[in-house]
Amino acid sequence: xxxxxxxxxxxxxxxxxxxxxxxxxxxxxxxxxxxxxxxxxxxxxxxxxxxxxxxxxxxxxxxxxxxxxxxxxxxxxxxxxxxxxxxxxxxxxxxxxxxxxxxxxxxxxxxxxxxxxxxxxxxxxxxxxxxxxxxxxxxxxxxxxxxxxxxxxxxxxx
Amino acid sequence: xxxxxxxxxxxxxxxxxxxxxxxxxxxxxxxxxxxxxxxxxxxxxxxxxxxxxxxxxxxxxxxxxxxxxxxxxxxxxxxxxxxxxxxxxxxxxxxxxxxxxxxxxxxxxxxxxxxxxxxxxxxxxxxxxxxxxxxxxxxxxxxxxxxxxxxxxxxxxxxxxxxxxxxxxxxxxxxxxxxxxxxxxxxxxxxxxxxxxxxxxxxxxxxxxxxxxxxxxxxxxxxxxxxxxxxxxxxxxxxxxxxxxxxxxxxxxxxxxxxxxxxxxxxxxxxxxxxxxxxxxxxxxxxxxxxxxxxxxxxxxxxxxxxxxxxxxxxxxxxxxxxxxxxxxxxxxxxxxxxxxxxxxxxxxxxxxxxxxxxxxxxxxxxxxxxxxxxxxxxxxxxxxxxxxxxxxxxxxxxxxxxxxxxxxxxxxxxxxxxxxxxxxxxxxxxxxxxxxxxxxxxxxxxxxxxxxxxxxxxxxxxxxxxxxxxxxxxxxxxxxxxxxxxxxxxxxxxxxxxxxxxxxxxxxxxxxxxxxxxxxxxxxxxxxxxxxxxxxxxxxxxxxxxxxxxxxxxxxxxxxxxxxxxxxxxxxxxxxxxxxxxxxxxxxxxxxxxxxxxxxxxxxxxxxxxxxxxxxxxxxxxxxxxxxxxxxxxxxxxxxxxxxxxxxxxxxxxxxxxxxxxxxxxxxxxxxxxxxxxxxxxxxxxxxxxxxxxxxxxxxxxxxxxxxxxxxxxxxxxxxxxxxxxxxxxxxxxxxxxxxxxxxxxxxxxxxxxxxxxxxxxxxxxxxxxxxxxxxxxxxxxxxx
Numbered sequence: 001x002x003x004x005x006x007x008x009x010x011x012x013x014x015x016x017x018x019x020x021x022x023x024x025x026x027x028x029x030x031x032x033x034x035x036x037x038x039x040x041x042x043x044x045x046x047x048x049x050x051x052x053x054x055x056x057x058x059x060x061x062x063x064x065x066x067x068x069x070x071x072x073x074x075x076x077x078x079x080x081x082x083x084x085x086x087x088x089x090x091x092x093x094x095x096x097x098x099x100x101x102x103x104x105x106x107x108x109x110x111x112x113x114x115x116x117x118x119x120x121x122x123x124x125x126x127x128x129x130x131x132x133x134x135x136x137x138x139x140x141x142x143x144x145x146x147x148x149x150x151x152x153x154x155x156x157x158x
Numbered sequence: 159x160x161x162x163x164x165x166x167x168x169x170x171x172x173x174x175x176x177x178x179x180x181x182x183x184x185x186x187x188x189x190x191x192x193x194x195x196x197x198x199x200x201x202x203x204x205x206x207x208x209x210x211x212x213x214x215x216x217x218x219x220x221x222x223x224x225x226x227x228x229x230x231x232x233x234x235x236x237x238x239x240x241x242x243x244x245x246x247x248x249x250x251x252x253x254x255x256x257x258x259x260x261x262x263x264x265x266x267x268x269x270x271x272x273x274x275x276x277x278x279x280x281x282x283x284x285x286x287x288x289x290x291x292x293x294x295x296x297x298x299x300x301x302x303x304x305x306x307x308x309x310x311x312x313x314x315x316x317x318x319x320x321x322x323x324x325x326x327x328x329x330x331x332x333x334x335x336x337x338x339x340x341x342x343x344x345x346x347x348x349x350x351x352x353x354x355x356x357x358x359x360x361x362x363x364x365x366x367x368x369x370x371x372x373x374x375x376x377x378x379x380x381x382x383x384x385x386x387x388x389x390x391x392x393x394x395x396x397x398x399x400x401x402x403x404x405x406x407x408x409x410x411x412x413x414x415x416x417x418x419x420x421x422x423x424x425x426x427x428x429x430x431x432x433x434x435x436x437x438x439x440x441x442x443x444x445x446x447x448x449x450x451x452x453x454x455x456x457x458x459x460x461x462x463x464x465x466x467x468x469x470x471x472x473x474x475x476x477x478x479x480x481x482x483x484x485x486x487x488x489x490x491x492x493x494x495x496x497x498x499x500x501x502x503x504x505x506x507x508x509x510x511x512x513x514x515x516x517x518x519x520x521x522x523x524x525x526x527x528x529x530x531x532x533x534x535x536x537x538x539x540x541x542x543x544x545x546x547x548x549x550x551x552x553x554x555x556x557x558x559x560x561x562x563x564x565x566x567x568x569x570x571x572x573x574x575x576x577x578x579x580x581x582x583x584x585x586x587x588x589x590x591x592x593x594x595x596x597x598x599x600x601x602x603x604x605x606x607x608x609x610x611x612x613x614x615x616x617x618x619x620x621x622x623x624x625x626x627x628x629x630x631x632x633x634x635x636x637x638x639x640x641x642x643x644x645x646x647x648x649x650x651x652x653x654x655x656x657x658x659x660x661x662x663x664x665x666x667x668x669x670x671x672x673x674x675x676x677x678x679x680x681x682x683x684x685x686x687x688x689x690x691x692x693x694x695x696x697x698x699x700x701x702x703x704x705x706x707x708x709x710x711x712x713x714x715x716x717x718x719x720x721x722x723x724x725x726x727x728x729x730x731x732x733x734x735x736x737x738x739x740x741x742x743x744x745x746x747x748x749x750x751x752x753x754x755x756x757x758x759x760x761x762x763x764x765x766x767x768x769x770x771x772x773x774x775x776x777x778x779x780x781x782x783x784x785x786x787x788x789x790x791x792x793x794x795x796x797x798x799x800x801x802x803x804x805x806x807x808x809x810x811x812x813x814x815x816x817x818x819x820x821x822x823x824x825x826x827x828x829x830x831x832x833x834x835x836x837x838x839x840x841x842x843x844x845x846x847x848x849x850x851x852x853x854x855x856x857x858x859x860x861x862x863x864x865x866x867x868x869x870x871x872x873x874x875x876x877x878x879x880x881x882x883x884x885x886x887x888x889x890x891x892x893x894x895x896x897x898x899x900x901x902x903x904x905x906x907x908x909x910x911x912x913x914x915x916x917x918x919x920x921x922x923x924x925x926x927x928x929x930x931x932x933x934x935x936x937x938x939x940x941x942x943x944x
Contacts, residue, residue: 019277033188034181036404038353039437043839046353074181087179091171094804097812098652099178100185100354100404121851128847132839134353134405135652136808137815138847 008076045131085151097135186373205832265442331466335457354404376411400679406651445518489524533883614892624872625697647687648699693872706758771795784911817881
């Protein structure tokens with residue numbers, strides 16, 4: 001089936017089997033491999049992408065469901081030149097080790113802070129609790145997201 | 159010459175992060191090869207049985223399914239050798255790379271289906287028809303120990319190996335001891351669970367008769383040699399390539415059946431083959447770990463001085479002895495007493511085969527379990543003898559003046575495998591930990607009921623034997639662009655190896671860190687390499703890079719002196735230029751034309767470094783729900799020398815949280831038929847962001863390692879080691895008035911709830927020292943709860 005959607009601002013057309021989930025479509029058909037698959041049953045959150053503003057597990061959504069949607073993946077967060085404030089905070093706080101869960105953490109946190117730039121530590125923890133990380137123990141990730149809030153407050157996105 | 163020392167000791171932000179944060183890491187699942195087929199694996203659905211037949215006709219009939227490979231297609235099926243401790247007798251229990259008739263655990267590979275897509279390959283697996291004969295399973299180590307049903311009939315036993323750790327004369331010590339206590343403890347089966355499942359991409363070049371395997375990790379050189387032997391190729395004809403690796407923790411990167419099957423398949427069909435493990439597969443295929451139970455005793459003087467420990471430990475090893483499967487039982491026997499002076503010890507460890515996934519190492523293998531057993535014994539003795547938990551440990555820690563301190567003699571092995579605590583002041587770290595935590599003040603909380611929850615504190619001490627030998631290789635080359643390429647035999651598993659090696663190299667060379675490029679892990683870089691296990695990369699790999707950088711400096715000086723004139727000692731190396739005293743200079747880029755290159759090898763004669771530390775915790779237990787909240791957790795360790803405080807802190811916090819997962823949540827549960835009941839991440843629970851928000855870690859570098867030029871000690875595993883024992887003791891102390899005996903992990907809500915609900919009446923208030931203080935929140939609550 002043919003599906004049309006916007007990926008990181010660029011219109012794409014892709015021909016997929018009805019059973020193909022969105023993460024496989026992004027990774028295998030469109031070669032955007034920043035979106036990772038850690039469990040393929042919606043438990044780990046590594047494949048989180050932003051669909052029309054909402055953080056979504058790309059392994060629990062079929063590619064054919066995103067017809068007409070606008071999707072942002074980790075590749076769409078930063079420019080070639082610079083890391084975003086959120087990414088910079090991740091680096092500063094050592095909020096990643098192996099880097100496998102990181103794309104999902106970034107997309108989840110980006111969606112959260114875009115909607116709630118004043119989210120407190122408890123709120124951030126609650127939202128990130130859907131994303132598993134085995135390396136960091138989460139503390140530096142939460143610190144990084146707290147640190148990045150200022151940049152979202154300044155922006156005009158709200 | 160370590161020049162200005164700008165990088166070592168500084169919180170250098172990681173080089174790796176720049177690609178990971180942009181989604182540009184290159185994990186094996188991100189790779190594709192022209193004409194690639196996808197593999198999916200049919201695995202045993204039963205714990206124990208025989209294959210009577212495999213009908214692949216329907217699978218082969220599916221359009222897009224290209225081949226089906228089972229034992230028959232492979233011919234002589236190789237078994238997977240032991241990488242560590244290949245002791246006589248173990249050859250009887252090695253795993254064949256594919257089932258050859260007998261099935262011994264749920265998840266054992268039976269056939270590989272190759273197809274045009276992963277989905278079609280899975281369709282093919284679904285269409286394979288198996289004819290099985292079920293055998294009664296050996297579901298646990300008790301059944302195994304009866305030897306009525308055998309996994310390997312020809313061996314006549316389910317006992318894979320017995321290890322004994324001996325110090326002094328335990329029998330005499332116990333005979334004369336004024337205080338003795340015996341208890342049974344148990345640690346559940348759990349697993350490393352890296353976030354990236356395993357994967358491999360194998361490419362066979364039939365013209366050159368070369369095999370290339372991408373997706374290697376941890377020990378690529380050993381695995382290259384192993385694979386080459388199995389395929390009948392020279393090691394030089396096989397390359398293992400390490401891409402970005404999504405976490406290892408001991409389990410990833412060992413030689414598994416798939417490490418043969420996927421390359422074999424690629425050669426068999428003459429096309430590249432990729433296999434990506436799914437999570438359910440992962441939970442039955444990748445090494446399990448930790449499962450052990452014991453009956454152990456402690457003997458003390460009345461003042462708390464430990465006279466001896468002894469007992470018997472049983473390890474539920476699973477169905478085969480895998481590459482490093484004997485490390486856990488070995489360590490339980492040799493390192494049972496941890497950092498404590500236990501002059502008389504006799505510990506027998508029996509590793510028994512069961513019809514479950516085979517086990518291997520997971521961060522702090524054997525040490526986590528031993529620490530739980532040993533710290534529980536010490537705590538019970540302290541309570542019985544009326545001693546403060548910290549004072550009990552203070553009295554029994556190995557003293558600085560006793561270094562080096564020899565640990566138990568191991569059999570089999572003998573003097574050749576002796577190991578000793580190398581250096582340091584264990585008491586110093588304990589006191590620092592207690593002071594930071596305000597132990598003396600918090601002691602008043604012990605067993606108190608506050609706002610409906612019982613509070614408990616505990617302390618534990620640990621050692622981490624790390625930096626296992628024998629050696630590590632590095633090569634440094636001056637490149638035409640004036641940069642230095644550093645090749646190291648250490649492997650990256652997500653721990654920040656590139657950054658740490660670059661720090662060591664750039665400090666030693668006196669160069670900016672962005673002029674140093676690190677290449678690691680893959681076999682084409684070096685003739686030999688030893689990889690990433692036992693927290694060895696910084697210790698051995700770092701030392702090899704340091705030695706190599708020193709030699710390269712000498713070569714650069716020599717080359718510059720030859721071109722510019724004058725003695726090499728008069729050449730100054732500053733900011734990427736070699737300069738004579740009278741100011742003439744050449745850039746490193748100019749000198750690269752001389753082919754300046756150094757091969758270095760660092761050997762440590764198998765002498766381990768011993769990082770040591772102490773940890774304290776404060777918990778609150780809600781007996782209404784069985785929930786334990788960790789209100790404070792502090793770990794203090796001395797790592798000899800800190801290369802990167804940022805990554806070191808990350809290792810400590812991450813390790814503690816993994817340990818808390820093992821203490822409270824993680825559990826691989828099997829039923830009586832040997833079926834895994836926790837086969838998804840919805841069933842196998844690991845810590846999430848909201849579970850353990852309050853963890854603190856402090857690293858010290860007061861006592862450098864005497865056994866390497868950097869003075870570093872291994873630092874990836876220490877903080878996980880004490881967590882199980884510490885949590886059990888904190889919960890036990892909180893619930894002392896109930897006579898709670900948290901002797902089994904995990905401390906799940908149900909298990910903790912039962913400690914209150916099922917406490918015998920006579921236990922209530924039995925221990926006056928820890929009797930709950932009635933307060934406004936609920937006077938007499940302990941009575942009500944019962």
